[in-house]
Amino acid sequence: MATARTANPTSVMGLNKPANGQLKGQPKPANLQSIPSAAAQQPAGPQKGSSIPQSSGGIKFGDDWKKCLQLPPKDTRMKTSDVTSTKGNEFEDYCLKRELLMGIFEMGWEKPSPVQEESIPIALSGRDILARAKNGTGKSGAYLIPLLERIDLKKDHIQAIVMVPTRELALQMSQISIQLSKHLGGVKVMATTGGTNLRDDIMRLDETVHVIIATPGRILDLVKKGVAKVDKTQMMVMDEADKLLSQDFVILIEEIISFLPKDRQILLYSATFPVSVQKFMAKHLKKPYEINLMEELTLKGITQYYAYVTERQKVHCLNTLFSRLQINQSIIFCNSTQRVELLAKKITQLGYSCFYIHAKMMQEYRNRVFHDFRNGLCRNLVCTDLFTRGIDIQAVNVVINFDFPKSAETYLHRIGRSGRFGHLGLAINLITSEDRFNLKGIEEQLVTDIKPIPSSIDKSLYVAEFHSVDPDDDGGDGEAKQKELGAA
Structure with a gap:
């Protein structure tokens, strides 16, 4: 690659x-x-000087594990109700592994957004999901968190596939997945897309891979060659599902699904849902849980x-x-x-x-x-x-x-x-x-x-204003101001 x-x-x-x-x-x-952003370019592995153990073995019962976290700078910008109108849940409410919670907090994700509140508990239950939410409201975390929680490290086969329409999105999702799972102690994430060396992917799949994040053409090629074995894959996510089910990709998607086990879980996420998505849902999803947070579109x-x-x-x-x-x-x-x-x-x-x-x-x-x-x-x-x-x-x-x-x-x-x-x-x-x-x-x-x-x-x-925070909160100085960055 x-x-x-x-x-x-x-x-x-x-x-x-x-x-x-x-x-x-x-x-x-x-x-x-x-x-501060989920897309911050941080190394996938532990940072130099980090005191965080890479598995739960280094954290004894009763330790305050949150104090060991290396959190990004606190984002004190005002946010709109698209992400703040929540039910008040916390990530700890979903009984996630402590090591996954460590990755979540180190991403700077403090509390679940509305789409994450709706999606995470349902996805953890194994039910199919059809989720419609606005761009930029946390859809990636809505499926990556339950996906990584359900990975069984004792099994060395491909357990989840994330399908995306573009190569850039595949690289972005794989990086976020690696960052989220860096304390889980061995989750293997692989990105594979067209335009890269097929031989490299074949050699990589000769080793253990738990999660594949891919564009449709390349993963289908690997499946047909018998290199990517997906007969035991328990979960398939389709991000930007409307694009994946357009004429450009839908035939490939249908063929990929034919290789999956019948009891697989399928999660669809997008901001727009044309008729093609409805047809696909009726054919392949089993009593899907529908999430619609699109009362207004923009x-x-x-x-x-x-x-x-x-x-x-x-x-x-x-x-x-x-x-x-x-x-x-x-x-x-x-x-x-x-x-x-x-x-x-x-x-x-x-x-x-x-x-x-x-x-x-x-x-x-x-x-x-x-x-x-x-x-x-x-x-x-x-x-x-x-x-x-x-x-x-x-x-x-x-x-x-x-x-x-x-x-x-x-x-x-x-x-x-x-x-x-x-x-x-x-x-x-x-x-x-x-x-x-x-x-x-x-x-x-x-x-x-x-x-x-x-x-x-x-x-x-359109220019972020930084607001003061609780002086007892270690996350910011309360007086940060944005510098003048005019393009002139």
């Missing part, structure tokens, strides 16, 4: 070698805001605007936005791979650091761009809809639709890249005369209000 590696920001390739998706404009500000923390422009004015408008907005990180969407590369070059010529990513790039470059952008080595990323599915980069506070999407579903997933886990975000749409009817249709379908962009945008709508 290709592995991502971190590049020094001062050595990012320039315009003469654009194929890797990393274009160098002006240097990145020295102090890009560090935001995230409450995202403010949406449109700017009415001609095609020729778009780059100038984007330049103006960069100079006036307080951008921590931004994702800019185009409708084609060709336009992605052209726009990335334009942004670089304007003097701004910029990466780009699309599906036609070599996997090695895609991995590197994804990893480096996620690590904060660049402020702006230009991409196609490859990046609309499940990618969790909590530092992103601005999404710009340079090209307006054709469907409400795509629009919903795009703007959901900001405002992650109840935080604030801004979505700006550049609208031409050809887009105006589509804009109105999307507003109606999503029952949302996309307003004309004002001359000045209130920073409190």
